[in-house]
Amino acid sequence: MRVGIGHDTHRLESGRPLWIGGVQVPSDRGAVGHSDADVLLHAVTDALLGSGGLGDIGQWFPDTDPQYAGADSSRFVEIARDELAGLGLAVVNLDVIVFAESPRLSGFASAIRERLATLLETDIDRINFKAKTGEGVGPVGRGEAIEATAAVLVDGHGADREASETT
Ligand SMILES: [Zn+2]
Numbered sequence: 798m799r800v801g802i803g804h805d806t807h808r809l810e811s812g813r814p815l816w817i818g819g820v821q822v823p824s825d826r827g828a829v830g831h832s833d834a835d836v837l838l839h840a841v842t843d844a845l846l847g848s849g850g851l852g853d854i855g856q857w858f859p860d861t862d863p864q865y866a867g868a869d870s871s872r873f874v875e876i877a878r879d880e881l882a883g884l885g886l887a888v889v890n891l892d893v894i895v896f897a898e899s900p901r902l903s904g905f906a907s908a909i910r911e912r913l914a915t916l917l918e919t920d921i922d923r924i925n926f927k928a929k930t931g932e933g934v935g936p937v938g939r940g941e942a943i944e945a946t947a948a949v950l951v952d953g954h955g956a957d958r959e960a961s962e963t964t
Contacts, residue, residue, distance in 0.1 A: 801848030818909035902928035
């Protein structure tokens with residue numbers, strides 16, 4: 798078994814869409830970034846890459862690369878997932894936290910968990926979602942930024958099974 802963690806921060810600005818975990822959340826402010834600025838998918842991508850010892854999202858998907866301008870960050874998660882699969886690793890469970898003063902995200906938890914489960918090709922009961930505010934202090938609390946943290950556990954049973962099937 799291997800564990801990975803990821804963390805990401807994006808600035809918030811009015812008049813932009815807000816994507817969280819592959820779900821568009823109605824908000825008067827959205828995240829600023831080179832891609833679709835999905836803070837949660839970026840944290841999840843980093844956690845996945847970390848679990849496989851594969852570096853970080855900036856190495857894989859540089860924000861200076863024009864091909865990632867406005868990109869759907871779901872792609873980053875899928876590529877990281879496939880790289881792990883190539884190492885014989887599959888997700889055991891994923892736990893995430895999104896830090897945002899507004900909007901309140903509890904109503905989107907099911908949709909976000911479902912989207913993450915689909916992207917990771919796993920069951921929704923292996924995905925846990927938590928939302929927290931910034932308690933009115935700091936960049937998150939002032940509504941200037943959104944942050945996300947993700948922790949993932951992966952295991953190599955897939956590789957073991959494959960190996961034993963072929964021998
Ligand atoms: Zn990001």
